[in-house]
Amino acid sequence: MKYLTKSLSSLVLGGALAMLVGLGGSAQASPKVVNVAYQTTYSPWIEAMVDGKFEKATGYEIHWKKFNSGAAVMSAMASGDIDIGVLGSPPLTAAVSRGMDIQVFWILENIANAEALMVRDGAHVKTPQDLAGKTIAVPFASTSHYQLMYMLDKWGIADKVRVINMSPEQAAAAWQRGDIDAAFIWGPALGRIRKTGHSMMSAGQICALGRCTFEGLAVTKGFGDAHPQFMSKFVGVINAANQDYHDHPDAWRAGSKNIGAVIRGLGGDANDAVEEMALYQYPSLKEQVSCQWLGCGAQGGVAKTLQLTAEFLKQQKKIDTVKSNYSDAVAARYAATILDAAKQ
Incomplete structure (x- = not known):
C-alpha cells in the first residue's frame, strides 16, 4: 500500500497522464458535490471522514473514493474524476513537472520517523x-x-x-x-x-538537513478557485482533528472511539494504527502557513521540496524537465483564512 502511494509507478512510466494533463478540471456534478480521493495511511483526519464531520462543516455532498497509489490518484485528477486527492511528494512533483494544474493546500503528514x-x-x-x-x-x-x-x-x-x-x-x-x-x-x-x-x-x-518528504492534499486549481469557502472549511476540519490528537492523546489510544473510527475507515489493527500514527508529525495550522511548509512562495518548504524532488526525478530519468519555480503548485490561502479567523 505505502509503496504504491509513494512510488511513481505508472505515473512516471506511462504516457497516459501526459495525454490527460489538459483535462484536469473539476469533477463536481453540482456546485455542492465534491469527489475526494484518499489512501490508506492511518491519520487523525480519517476519523473526521468516517464520522461525517466534513459534510457537516461544509454542507457539501462528498464522494469519498479509496485509492491504492498516488499514480492512480493523479490520473483520476487529470481526467476530471477527482477534485481533491491525497498523494506523496514524488508523484505530486512528477505531475506538476508535466504541467498538471494542481496545488498542494495541506500537509497531512510530515513523514518524520515513519x-x-x-x-x-x-x-x-x-x-x-x-x-x-x-x-x-x-x-x-x-x-x-x-x-x-x-x-x-x-x-x-x-x-x-x-x-x-x-x-x-x-x-x-x-x-x-x-x-x-x-x-x-x-x-x-x-x-x-x-x-x-x-x-x-x-x-x-x-x-x-534540508531534504524533506511529505504526504499532502492537492486540489485541481479550477475547483479550488471556484470553491474557496468550502476549501477553508475543509482544512478547518482536518486541523481540528490534528489538534485533538495533539491535545488529547488518551482519546487516541487503542480501544478509543477515535481509533475505532480510523479502523472502520481503513481496516487493520488498532494497535498498529496507534503505533504508525505516532511516527508521523502533523503540522499545526500555524506551521502549515509558515515558510516551513506552504508559505513564502518559492522559498517555502513545500516549493523547495518539489524543486529538489524534481531534480532527483530528472536525474533518475523519471521526468524530462524541471520547472524553474514550483510556487504555483502550492496554495497556503485556505489554511491562512482559518488561521486569520482564529485570531479574531
Missing part, C-alpha cells in the same frame, strides 16, 4: 562509511529513495554501495534471509525489521 534507513544487526555497520560494499534495499522513485540517495551522496559513498529496488514487504523478507544489509522503508515492514536492526537515519533527521 520512514528510516535501518541497518541489520548482523551487517556490522556502525558508521555511514561502514556501508561501503553493502547492499541497501529501497523502493525506487519513492520518498525513501530520494532521501537515501541524498544521504549516500552526502556521506561520499553513493558509488560504493549496491542499491536495489524492493517494496517494503520484499525488503523485510530479504532482511530475514540475510540477503540485504540495510533498508530504507516504512509501515509494518519497518516495524518488523526494527527488532533485529538499528536506525542510521530517519526521514525526519534528513528533513532537518
Whole structure:
C-alpha cells in the first residue's frame, strides 16, 4: 500500500497522464458535490471522514473514493474524476513537472520517523562509511529513495554501495534471509525489521538537513478557485482533528472511539494504527502557513521540496524537465483564512 502511494509507478512510466494533463478540471456534478480521493495511511483526519464531520462543516455532498497509489490518484485528477486527492511528494512533483494544474493546500503528514534507513544487526555497520560494499534495499522513485540517495551522496559513498529496488514487504523478507544489509522503508515492514536492526537515519533527521518528504492534499486549481469557502472549511476540519490528537492523546489510544473510527475507515489493527500514527508529525495550522511548509512562495518548504524532488526525478530519468519555480503548485490561502479567523 505505502509503496504504491509513494512510488511513481505508472505515473512516471506511462504516457497516459501526459495525454490527460489538459483535462484536469473539476469533477463536481453540482456546485455542492465534491469527489475526494484518499489512501490508506492511518491519520487523525480519517476519523473526521468516517464520522461525517466534513459534510457537516461544509454542507457539501462528498464522494469519498479509496485509492491504492498516488499514480492512480493523479490520473483520476487529470481526467476530471477527482477534485481533491491525497498523494506523496514524488508523484505530486512528477505531475506538476508535466504541467498538471494542481496545488498542494495541506500537509497531512510530515513523514518524520515513519520512514528510516535501518541497518541489520548482523551487517556490522556502525558508521555511514561502514556501508561501503553493502547492499541497501529501497523502493525506487519513492520518498525513501530520494532521501537515501541524498544521504549516500552526502556521506561520499553513493558509488560504493549496491542499491536495489524492493517494496517494503520484499525488503523485510530479504532482511530475514540475510540477503540485504540495510533498508530504507516504512509501515509494518519497518516495524518488523526494527527488532533485529538499528536506525542510521530517519526521514525526519534528513528533513532537518534540508531534504524533506511529505504526504499532502492537492486540489485541481479550477475547483479550488471556484470553491474557496468550502476549501477553508475543509482544512478547518482536518486541523481540528490534528489538534485533538495533539491535545488529547488518551482519546487516541487503542480501544478509543477515535481509533475505532480510523479502523472502520481503513481496516487493520488498532494497535498498529496507534503505533504508525505516532511516527508521523502533523503540522499545526500555524506551521502549515509558515515558510516551513506552504508559505513564502518559492522559498517555502513545500516549493523547495518539489524543486529538489524534481531534480532527483530528472536525474533518475523519471521526468524530462524541471520547472524553474514550483510556487504555483502550492496554495497556503485556505489554511491562512482559518488561521486569520482564529485570531479574531
